[in-house]
Amino acid sequence: MIKYSNGQTYSPKDIKKKETKSVSSLKRHLSSANRGMDLEGDINASNEYYKEHDLCLITKRPTPINVVKVDYSKGAIITNAYFEKQSTTDYNGVYKGRYIDFEAKQTKSKTSFPLANISKHQIEHLKHVLEHGGIAFFIIEFASKNEVFLLDAKYVIHFYENGERKSIPYEKFTEVAHKIKRGFAPRLDYLPIIEEIYIKS
């Protein structure tokens, strides 16, 4: 019997079932035309894997929501609220005592990553992270190529602030970013890259 962090236990039979289901969903996932849309799911599953295997602890920040009205007559149902713009990044956590902070984005473009969907607040946040000795990067997926890269935040900040073009060319990724290996578990194994470029050196 294996005990999972959600408190459930699984017998080997259950695990087989679970794996069979996962393999087929993985296949479905890999063949899916809009696989790029599932980047967040892949990262969340990888973080869960890392946590279960005591490798690191990375959590997703909840989406900030501004609550306007709550109906307490039905037990605190929110009846009026709106999404706020994320002023930080999606993920942060700890690996070997070090602070980790990153944002995940995907693009359908084959030639470049457009900077339009990164906010000024996020760039400011990542600059602060670097200033305080944190590890800051982006995980960027070129969905049409089925390639996912880890790119240090300093390059994104540089392009954001000095770039004449409002995008980072794909060639830049092949030059300075690190390709993340896709697999079964973890689905996106980005931790060895952190070890290699931030911890070892």
Added chain:
Amino acid sequence: MIKYSNGQTYSPKDIKKKETKSVSSLKRHLSSANRGMDLEGDINASNEYYKEHDLCLITKRPTPINVVKVDYSKGAIITNAYFEKQSTTDYNGVYKGRYIDFEAKQTKSKTSFPLANISKHQIEHLKHVLEHGGIAFFIIEFASKNEVFLLDAKYVIHFYENGERKSIPYEKFTEVAHKIKRGFAPRLDYLPIIEEIYIKS
């Protein structure tokens, strides 16, 4: 002119106005009977101060909300949602490259801090933080005494898991916790304690 992180600029005159307002609100705050309720506000203001002065970067995690229904006809208004239980902690961030993680709580009790409002998930989360070399603690206010302490997570975990009583006696705080100095700016100066007990040693 001073430029604030929110993008606004203030002239010296504005700052004077701002400070006058802040002093009076501070006085109101200090004389307030339910000052304990404002612990979160004090921590947020202190974090803002630390960020402005380039001392560290600590952010508050948004409250997790499960969105059930969104009305797109009015521009993405959430019309049905509910609060989820926080499975991690309220705050995390980076200081001198190190990962910081903490939860803030207040009690009206004069004799002990009840563990009832700390969830098992939060204890599990903090155990993971410690396991990966992060700095983990609680900021706990005894509102009736106007005293705020920083208490290392290991003590809370110990009491949570082994304590015969479901609370931590006030005497334990005077013995192993560190009293946080209240002031004008930052309102709760907890960073020197982190420097002293986690970084220096």
